[in-house]
């Protein structure tokens with residue numbers, strides 16, 4: 001029986017998909033992709049005869065039915081998710097259904113949008129002396145967030161934070177982040193459509209970011225990043241410090 005391949009399509013720029021993902025799309029007989037977020041250009045390598053389904057108008061059952069019928073007919077099925085499927089990808093429920101049906105599958109990782117956002121911002125999330133932790137989270141919308149993961153509680157760490165699926169509530173979000181412990185002057189940036197041709201970046205602080213984002217009219221397909229990693233202060237790493245020895249290099253003085 002053929003294996004269903006879940007593929008992370010990357011954040012938007014088609015060149016940011018893995019070689020493996022590109023090959024599997026080229027070889028696919030059936031492609032199911034999340035049309036609301038995946039850049040259609042990532043499918044440009046698909047074969048002429050490939051059947052292409054946009055999952056944005058389908059239910060879980062319909063997606064699984066297409067996969068099952070395809071596999072049973074000996075066809076190669078790929079399921080394309082935006083970024084990396086493991087981050088708000090809703091692919092676990094599909095894998096559970098495939099398990100139930102005894103259909104094999106594997107997962108090809110992708111470049112998540114939070115990584116593309118750091119690249120666009122030209123910033124490092126984990127700066128020595130600033131933060132060594134990245135919190136990936138979201139505000140509740142129609143999907144609930146567990147009580148122990150409320151924004152205020154996570155903000156208390158003052159770690160680097162990246163918020164998915166939350167830019168439409170930017171005003172409330174910035175208030176809650178401050179209530180939780182980030183000072184009002186904490187730098188924050190919104191990256192809209194990271195790596196796409198119409199990418200936009202809006203920067204500010206927790207005090208003024210919401211207004212700037214609203215003025216820019218950004219309401220979706222954006223990440224909110226928060227923390228002093230966006231500032232200019234940090235310590236140099238030990239890894240490349242000349243006075244510091246490690247397994248691959250002897251110290252050579254300052």
Ligand code: SAH
Nearest residue numbers: 083084088112113164165193194221222223
């Ligand atoms: N699996 C995806 C995330 C899916 S959830 C990943 O790994 O990136 C969808 C949310 O991801 C959007 O609401 C937005 O917050 C974010 N997102 C996806 N692609 C984006 C991009 N290119 N730029 C900025 N944010 C993006």
